[in-house]
Amino acid sequence: MTYSPITIREVTLHRMVMRLKDPFTTSFGTFQDREFFVIEMEDETGAIGFGESVAFLSPWYSEETVESNKHIMEQFLIPLLLESPINHPDEVSKRFESIRRNHMAKSALEGAVWDLYAKRKANPLYKELGGSKQQIEVGISIGIQPTPKELAQVVEGFVNEGYKRIKVKIKPGADYEMLKEVRRHFPDILLMADANSAYTLKDINLLKKLDELDLMMIEQPLAYDDIIDHSKLQTELVTPICLDESIHSLEDARKAVELGSCKIINIKIGRVGGITESKKIHDYCAQQGIPVWCGGMLESGIGRAHNIALTTLPQFVMPGDTAGSSRYWEKDIIQPEVIVENGLIHVPNKPGIGYEVNRQVLEQYRVDKIVRSNKNILA
Ligand SMILES: O=C(O)CCC(=O)c1ccccc1C(=O)O
Ligand SMILES: [Mg+2]
Numbered sequence: 001m002t003y004s005p006i007t008i009r010e011v012t013l014h015r016m017v018m019r020l021k022d023p024f025t026t027s028f029g030t031f032q033d034r035e036f037f038v039i040e041m042e043d044e045t046g047a048i049g050f051g052e053s054v055a056f057l058s059p060w061y062s063e064e065t066v067e068s069n070k071h072i073m074e075q076f077l078i079p080l081l082l083e084s085p086i087n088h089p090d091e092v093s094k095r096f097e098s099i100r101r102n103h104m105a106k107s108a109l110e111g112a113v114w115d116l117y118a119k120r121k122a123n124p125l126y127k128e129l130g131g132s133k134q135q136i137e138v139g140i141s142i143g144i145q146p147t148p149k150e151l152a153q154v155v156e157g158f159v160n161e162g163y164k165r166i167k168v169k170i171k172p173g174a175d176y177e178m179l180k181e182v183r184r185h186f187p188d189i190l191l192m193a194d195a196n197s198a199y200t201l202k203d204i205n206l207l208k209k210l211d212e213l214d215l216m217m218i219e220q221p222l223a224y225d226d227i228i229d230h231s232k233l234q235t236e237l238v239t240p241i242c243l244d245e246s247i248h249s250l251e252d253a254r255k256a257v258e259l260g261s262c263k264i265i266n267i268k269i270g271r272v273g274g275i276t277e278s279k280k281i282h283d284y285c286a287q288q289g290i291p292v293w294c295g296g297m298l299e300s301g302i303g304r305a306h307n308i309a310l311t312t313l314p315q316f317v318m319p320g321d322t323a324g325s326s327r328y329w330e331k332d333i334i335q336p337e338v339i340v341e342n343g344l345i346h347v348p349n350k351p352g353i354g355y356e357v358n359r360q361v362l363e364q365y366r367v368d369k370i371v372r373s374n375k376n377i378l379a
Contacts, residue, residue: 037055
């Protein structure tokens, strides 16, 4: 089948506010309303692709916000996409090279191009990425709880739902005792901690104490933009360090692996600028024997669908944070919703991201809509 280039005719930014079932607390703070952009992209055939930005309202995770996304997408990135046809989604990150960083904005648009590309070929996105798994293992990420007892109760609930891997957010004062209580109730469960940069090398004795708890990994213990101190910390810890916030590109991954700053990498499509860069990091880690897993950013079902497709690649050997829709939302904006059974998601074999967008629910949660089009330009 000959393939014709994609001419993007219209991009719609749906600004969404979805309320999480429960407040989510990290070492940076607590929130319950998730505000983000859904990208809807229409091509010359009328085919439609969807993407999602993972930026938050405030720049606590990285420098990007929903507002910075809006500015960068409207003023710079969308005009670059509308200006000429696209032969392959791998071209998008190259076309965006003149714009520095702003990875979440870039990733949201690139993800919609990938969905559109796969749909035009009537192929599941995961197959276009070279994936082959028909089911993926996922875990659950639990925010900081008020007491160890309450944390153990929350963990028990998710274990009873069939989740096999438990990730617990920690911070100074809510770490060793919290994790020890989980270990007391669940001595053999796959358990990991995510610090979201809450510690420094001054906390080395406390971090070494976590070695007693047989954790799978400790995620991002030190500064969000650090690689060198993590390499010093890893020499002192038995527990493998996993980097999240520190890794924005293949280059960052190479530096972290060469310096021994981590033994595991959490790949997030939005953090690294898109699926194309995610695949490059995946392939590099496969060559280096570094396990990877797919992180989460409290996405709606659209972002969740992209994560599922990426996780079908072979070096994703550890359970990721792509939990089921019902963990987050009373009602998700996709149908069917993402279902987790016994810690597994069955990968949909439908074109593109494999899930349909429920427009009625999308419009219910939508607070603004911005349309950029070149329909008037193209015949
Ligand atoms: O999507 C999820 O279930 C939560 C994943 C998670 O822990 C997270 C959620 C928001 C911002 C940062 C992180 C993180 O992994 O650091
Ligand atoms: Mg993390």
